[in-house]
Amino acid sequence: MSMEEKITVRKQKVVKSHTRQKLFFFGGLAIAVLLVAAFAPYLTPYDPYEQDLSKALLPPGNGHLLGTDRYGRDMLSRVIMGSQTTIFSALLLVVIITIVGGAVGIFCGWHGGKLDAFLMRVSDIFLAFPGMVFAIAVASVLSGGVINAVVALACISWPKYARITRSQAMMIKHLPYISAAKLSGSGTWKIVWKHIVPNIAGPVIVTAVLDIGTMIMEIAGLSFLGLGAAPPTAEWGSMMSNGRSMLQTSPWVILSPGCAIFLTVIIFNLAGDTVRDVLDPKQRKR
Amino acid sequence: MERKCLWKKTGVILLTLTMTAGLLTGCGGKSSSSDPSASTEKKEQANDNDASSASEGEKVFYYGDTTFNAENDEPDVNPHYGYSGWACIRYGIGETLFKYSDSMELEPWLATEYENVDENTWTITLRDGVTFTSGRALDAEAVKECLDDLVNVHERAKGDLKIKGMTADGQTLTIETQEPVPALINYLSDPYGCIIDMEAGVTDDGNVSATGPYQATKVETDKGLTLIKNEDYWNGTPHLDTIYVKTITDGDTMTMSMQSGELDGAYGLPYASLSLFENDPYTISSVETSRSFYGTINYESEILQDENVRRAIAGAIDKENFTRVLMNGNGSPAVGPFPASFTFGDSTVTAQEYDPEFSKKLLADAGWKDTDGDGYVEKDGEKLTIRWLTYPSRQELPLLAESVQATLKEIGIDVQVNNTANHLDFVDSGDWDIYASAMVTAPTGDPEYFFTTHCLDDSTVNWGGYHSDKLEKLEEKMSIAFDAEERSELATQMAQTILDDNGYIFASHLKMSIVSGEGVTGLTAHPCDYYEITADLDKN
Numbered sequence: 060m061s062m063e064e065k066i067t068v069r070k071q072k073v074v075k076s077h078t079r080q081k082l083f084f085f086g087g088l089a090i091a092v093l094l095v096a097a098f099a100p101y102l103t104p105y106d107p108y109e110q111d112l113s114k115a116l117l118p119p120g121n122g123h124l125l126g127t128d129r130y131g132r133d134m135l136s137r138v139i140m141g142s143q144t145t146i147f148s149a150l151l152l153v154v155i156i157t158i159v160g161g162a163v164g165i166f167c168g169w170h171g172g173k174l175d176a177f178l179m180r181v182s183d184i185f186l187a188f189p190g191m192v193f194a195i196a197v198a199s200v201l202s203g204g205v206i207n208a209v210v211a212l213a214c215i216s217w218p219k220y221a222r223i224t225r226s227q228a229m230m231i232k233h234l235p236y237i238s239a240a241k242l243s244g245s246g247t248w249k250i251v252w253k254h255i256v257p258n259i260a261g262p263v264i265v266t267a268v269l270d271i272g273t274m275i276m277e278i279a280g281l282s283f284l285g286l287g288a289a290p291p292t293a294e295w296g297s298m299m300s301n302g303r304s305m306l307q308t309s310p311w312v313i314l315s316p317g318c319a320i321f322l323t324v325i326i327f328n329l330a331g332d333t334v335r336d337v338l339d340p341k342q343r344k345r
Numbered sequence: 346m347e348r349k350c351l352w353k354k355t356g357v358i359l360l361t362l363t364m365t366a367g368l369l370t371g372c373g374g375k376s377s378s379s380d381p382s383a384s385t386e387k388k389e390q391a392n393d394n395d396a397s398s399a400s401e402g403e404k405v406f407y408y409g410d411t412t413f414n415a416e417n418d419e420p421d422v423n424p425h426y427g428y429s430g431w432a433c434i435r436y437g438i439g440e441t442l443f444k445y446s447d448s449m450e451l452e453p454w455l456a457t458e459y460e461n462v463d464e465n466t467w468t469i470t471l472r473d474g475v476t477f478t479s480g481r482a483l484d485a486e487a488v489k490e491c492l493d494d495l496v497n498v499h500e501r502a503k504g505d506l507k508i509k510g511m512t513a514d515g516q517t518l519t520i521e522t523q524e525p526v527p528a529l530i531n532y533l534s535d536p537y538g539c540i541i542d543m544e545a546g547v548t549d550d551g552n553v554s555a556t557g558p559y560q561a562t563k564v565e566t567d568k569g570l571t572l573i574k575n576e577d578y579w580n581g582t583p584h585l586d587t588i589y590v591k592t593i594t595d596g597d598t599m600t601m602s603m604q605s606g607e608l609d610g611a612y613g614l615p616y617a618s619l620s621l622f623e624n625d626p627y628t629i630s631s632v633e634t635s636r637s638f639y640g641t642i643n644y645e646s647e648i649l650q651d652e653n654v655r656r657a658i659a660g661a662i663d664k665e666n667f668t669r670v671l672m673n674g675n676g677s678p679a680v681g682p683f684p685a686s687f688t689f690g691d692s693t694v695t696a697q698e699y700d701p702e703f704s705k706k707l708l709a710d711a712g713w714k715d716t717d718g719d720g721y722v723e724k725d726g727e728k729l730t731i732r733w734l735t736y737p738s739r740q741e742l743p744l745l746a747e748s749v750q751a752t753l754k755e756i757g758i759d760v761q762v763n764n765t766a767n768h769l770d771f772v773d774s775g776d777w778d779i780y781a782s783a784m785v786t787a788p789t790g791d792p793e794y795f796f797t798t799h800c801l802d803d804s805t806v807n808w809g810g811y812h813s814d815k816l817e818k819l820e821e822k823m824s825i826a827f828d829a830e831e832r833s834e835l836a837t838q839m840a841q842t843i844l845d846d847n848g849y850i851f852a853s854h855l856k857m858s859i860v861s862g863e864g865v866t867g868l869t870a871h872p873c874d875y876y877e878i879t880a881d882l883d884k885n
Contacts, residue, residue, distance in 0.1 A: 110751040112666040129617070129671060130747065285737075290747045290762060303597045304615035 078336045085330040092146065092323055099143040103136035107293050116309045126311040128302065134315045140293040141316060144205060145282075146323065149274040152209045152216070157267045159213065160220025165251060165259075167221065168228025179225070182218030190215045191280065198286035205278075205294065208287040212277050216270075223266060227259035261338040269331035272324040279320050295320050403586045406865075406884050409599045410435075411613030413569065413592045416738045416766045420566040421551020423541075425498050429551065430536030436572060436590055437583075437878035439539025439555035442469060442488070443530055445873045449687075449790040451530060455483060455540055455556060461827070464525040465509070469533075471516040475579040479545035479554035485513035490543040492520075500805050501798060505532040527827045531789035536875055558583040558880035568592055572878075584867075584883035596740055603627075609862045609884055612877060615740055616673035619858060626863035632870040633686055635787040636855040637679055638741050640733075640749075640779040641799075642848050644810040648729065649778055653711035655847035657704040658731070658779070659697040661756045662749055668853045671744040675858060679851035681840040682786040682795050686872075689792050689836035696844040696851070704756045715757055722757035730759040734777035736768040742781055745852055749781075772808050780808055783855070785874045792836030793823050800843055811848040 095102060105123075111131035119126040125134035163182075167175040185193070197211035231237060232255070240250050281287040282296030290297070295316040302312030413419055413432050422438050424430030433439035442456040459469045475483035489511045496503040507526050512519040522529065532538065541547075545554035550564045558578045563571035572588040591608070593599040596615035602608045603622065614622070622629055642649050649655055664678035677684060680691040708714075713722035713729050722729045733749060735742040743764050750760040763771060771777055786795040798804050800811055801820055816839055823835045843849050859877065861868045867881030 108751070108754075110748070112663070112670040112748075115670045129744075130751065131670075285764075290743070290764075291750055304600070304617045306597070307600075308617055308620060 078333065081329075081333045082337055085326065085333045088326045089330040092142065092326055095139060096142040096146040099139050103133075103139050105133035105136045107132060107136040107140040108291055116305070116312070118309070119311050125315040126309070128298075128312050129305070129309075134311060137293040137298060138295070138315050138319045141295045141298055142319065142323070144288055144292060144294040145275055145279055145296070145320075148205050148209050148278050149271055152212050152274045152278065153267050153270055155209070155213045156216040156220055156270075157263060160217035161224045161263060163217065164221040164224025164226075165228045165255060168225040169232055169247070169251060169255070171229075175225075178221070182221050185215055185218045188215070191277065194277065194281060195284065195286060198281050203286050203289060205282075205288045205292070208278055208281040211281065211286075212274065216274075220263065220266065223262055224259055227262060228255055231255055231258055265331065265335040265338055268334045269328065271331065272327040275320065275324055275327065404584060404884060406585045406588045406610070406882065407608045408436075408588060408590045408878065409593045409602055409608040409611040409613075410590055411592070411594055411596070411599070411738060411740075413590060414567045414594060414738065416567075416594075416736065418769075421564050422561055422570070423547045423551045423553050424537050424539035425495050425502075425541075425547070426551065428536070430539050431875050432570075433539045433541075433553065433555065434536045434557075435875050435877045436561070436570060436588070437557045437559040437880070437882075438561055438572070439536075439541060439553070440557050441534045441536070441538040442471075442540065443534045444876070445534065445790055445871070447872065449787075449872055451534065451790070454534075455488075459530055462519075464825070464827075465522045467520045467522075467529055469518045469520065471518065472579070473516060475556050476577050477542040477545065477554045477556055478560040478575055478577075479542045481542050481544060481554075483540065483556060484516055485518040487542060487544075488518050488540055489513040491540050492538075494543050495537060499537055502532075502535075502537045504803070504805060505535070505794070505797060525825045525827070527823075527825070527832065528789065528791040528793050531791040532794070535789050535794075559585075559588060559878065578880060581880045583880045588878065588882075590878075594738055603860060603862065606862065609865050610859060610868045612857075612859045613740070614858070614860055616671075616675050619673065619675070619860070622860045628861045628865075629858050630861065630868065630870045631675070631856050631858040632872050633677070633684055634785065634855050634857045634870075634872050634874045635682075635684055635687070636783055636785045636857065636874055637682055637684075637851055638676075638739070638745055638781065638783050638853045638855070639679070639682070639849055639851040640781045641809045642811070642850070643775070643778050643780065643808070644812070644848075645775055646778045648731070651711050652847070653707040654713070654729070656697050657707040657711075657756060658753065658758065659847045659850045660700045660704040660707070661752050661758070662850060662852060663699050663752050664852050665699065667745060667748050671748060672741055672853060672855075675856045676741075676853045677856070679854050681844055681851055682849070683792060683836075683840065684854040687787060687792070689833040689840065691854075693837040694840045694844055697847065701752070701755050708756060708758075713757070720754070720757060721759045728759055729757065730761060732763060732776065732778045733760050733781060734763045734765075734768055734771050734779070735781040736766055737764055738766065739783045741853070741855070742783060745781055779850075781852075788873055788875065790873075792832065792839070793820075796820060796823070796836075796839050796843075800839075800848070809848065811843070811846070813842055813846055813848070816842045 109132065114127050114131035115129050117123055117127040123133050125138060127133055163178055167178050193215045194211045197214050198208050201207035201211060237250060237254055240254055278287060279296030282294045283300040285300065288294035288297045298316040299313050305312045418427035419429050419432045421429050422433040424433045424439055440455050442454060443451045444454040446452050455472055455475060456469045457472050459467055461467055471483060471485060471488060477483065481487060492508065492511060496506055496508050506529065507523045509521045509523045539555055541553040541555045547553055552561050552564045558575050559572040560575050561570050562573050569592045570590040572590065574583045574586050593602065596613065599611050599614055600618040603611050619629060642655055644650060668676045668678045680696045681694040683690040685691040708722055713724045715722050733746055735746050737743055746762040746764055750762055753760050772780055788794065798806055800807060800816060802812055802817065819835055819839045823832060826832050826835060857870045857874055859868055859870045864885040866883045867879065
């Protein structure tokens with residue numbers, strides 16, 4: 060092995076080790092956030108929904124780490140509880156669009172023909188609209204609520220996954236091992252499930268993880284506009300919206316959920332980047 | 346390789362610094378009072394759609410308001426449509442025959458005097474020298490035409506005034522009513538009684554020719570108005586050349602517009618923002634009004650037909666804390682429909698007091714018990730759920746909704762809030778149990794108005810289908826009572842009747858606040874809630 064080759068191998072090992080560290084770090088943070096969301100009811104120091112007007116708008120401190128809102132509810136408790144609503148609805152959304160978009164994409168890529176052309180034109184129509192505007196319109200028609208916000212965002216987000224999986228499926232279906240599987244008598248379902256899905260999972264998972272942050276922002280955005288979570292549900296977007304008028308007088312009311320969104324989105328984005336580095340090394344920055 | 350990496354890092358740092366600097370500059374861009382041109386420039390930018398931009402020496406005023414919109418049934422300034430009369434009178438476009446003093450007593454305005462000839466006949470003497478902005482002189486014939494049209498097209502006015510016929514003779518108008526209407530002069534002072542020139546008519550965009558200090562040149566529903574000075578105004582010379590009224594339904598936008606100097610005056614600022622305008626150069630004019638925030642019970646709702654449930658709900662609303670904390674003290678807890686400042690007000694009636702324990706007992710007596718331990722009471726397997734309908738354009742109402750949601754939960758009632766600008770459609774569809782709204786209960790200073798419009802069998806806005814034989818009988822007496830003391834006594838009994846039935850639950854009365862910017866004078870809040878822009882308004 061020449062010196063140059065040795066250096067290259069060494070460099071690859073360093074990068075691999077660095078990527079692994081990043082994965083542990085950001086993955087750990089993301090899991091920590093998910094655990095907080097999952098066990099939110101057990102972690103809140105106060106009841107996030109209990110009003111005590113005698114404690115309205117207390118600044119941070121005085122037994123309330125992040126202060127209280129105008130109804131005297133503990134902000135820390137509401138931010139923790141809000142993580143459950145916001146993050147889990149974002150995860151639900153990502154799962155829905157991954158499954159629906161993936162299924163449509165695989166079907167189109169595998170089947171082809173007129174139905175493929177039709178479904179892709181439908182996805183073109185969805186992609187032609189400004190996403191958030193379309194989501195606002197759908198959420199307005201469905202009259203608000205977290206589930207309706209998820210449905211509205213799912214309506215506009217599935218085509219991206221359909222596109223990715225379709226292109227991957229089209230590429231894979233002509234590869235020799237698929238032909239071999241066909242020749243060995245495997246049925247369509249078996250080929251799709253055993254050979255196509257596992258082989259296109261990488262880019263789809265990377266896209267999905269990267270999308271979690273975006274979806275958190277979009278769900279919070281709809282709630283901020285009053286089209287997501289209804290009062291008194293603790294949800295970061297609606298908490299920010301309710302605190303708007305107090306930005307100058309009691310800034311902690313809006314900054315607490317704002318910072319929670321900021322940190323969570325950063326964590327999921329960086330975790331998504333790292334997952335991409337691991338699953339899709341070709342895309343990795345050199 | 347290392348150099349490339351260094352360049353990248355430097356680039357990232359520079360980009361971050363530039364963005365941070367831009368962010369701070371953008372956020373910190375407060376207009377300096379030492380540079381008035383900056384403020385004017387901003388306002389002109391804000392009004393770039395208005396054809397008439399301010400020329401030199403012209404006095405221009407920018408007024409922000411939350412209420413001029415279709416959601417409030419005020420889509421234009423035609424007083425003969427819905428509640429548009431409020432916009433007509435509020436912005437100094439129209440005037441009524443009589444007006445209210447600061448103590449809500451009647452004073453001459455377009456009329457100089459009235460005489461109650463007999464129970465059904467009134468003569469009103471009109472002021473000389475008043476002209477409409479169309480140029481037509483105000484006389485009895487013009488007023489007759491206006492009132493004829495009003496009772497033809499406006500159901501509420503028709504029900505209040507009960508006009509049988511009118512005779513015009515020079516400056517004297519004689520009105521004959523179908524039956525005694527003791528509060529006729531008060532009703533004529535309601536905003537719908539703004540006198541407009543029917544010969545000039547109503548334009549397609551809802552503009553009218555009236556007698557106020559300003560006339561509208563542009564009426565845009567949900568957006569605002571452009572007003573210009575009425576050069577021939579009969580009662581002095583208006584000080585301002587142009588007024589831009591801007592509908593800003595978002596309180597925070599209005600707060601920032603006021604702070605940046607884009608607005609010279611504002612009504613409807615969020616309570617949380619008022620403390621920002623307590624010091625120079627701003628002034629706040631506040632006054633107690635009869636605007637009440639209250640819930641109307643839907644008698645179509647099976648659950649609420651139970652007296653105990655209604656009473657339990659009334660006893661579980663924490664009015665004191667709602668007013669003190671959530672309204673920042675800008676109001677007073679309500680007992681009945683009228684504030685204590687009226688002789689027939691809150692000090693004369695009683696209502697179910699805040700007592701959650703008693704409310705729980707009432708529910709238990711009515712058979713509502715928490716059988717599954719979820720914190721909510723049930724009966725026959727059905728959870729006690731109340732659909733609370735309200736709307737966002739009155740900032741207090743969503744706060745009340747969320748407060749009620751929490752306090753009713755304490756007694757085991759699940760409240761589902763529907764806070765929508767589309768509330769009137771829901772009211773019509775009957776898809777609600779309690780409709781929380783805001784209303785000036787005595788805009789004419791007379792108590793009968795509230796009952797005739799809201800609580801009687803033939804009331805135009807008896808949304809909840811409330812009926813009381815006792816109230817109907819009291820109204821029969823009220824409708825023929827001319828003595829002020831007797832009317833007050835009857836009003837007290839009527840208010841007590843609806844409170845005993847818990848057909849309406851009153852939460853709070855509003856203290857209205859108007860904020861004026863630097864150099865603004867004459868912008869004063871009035872107890873009636875609808876005199877805002879007058880000829881006294883000035884900006885130096």
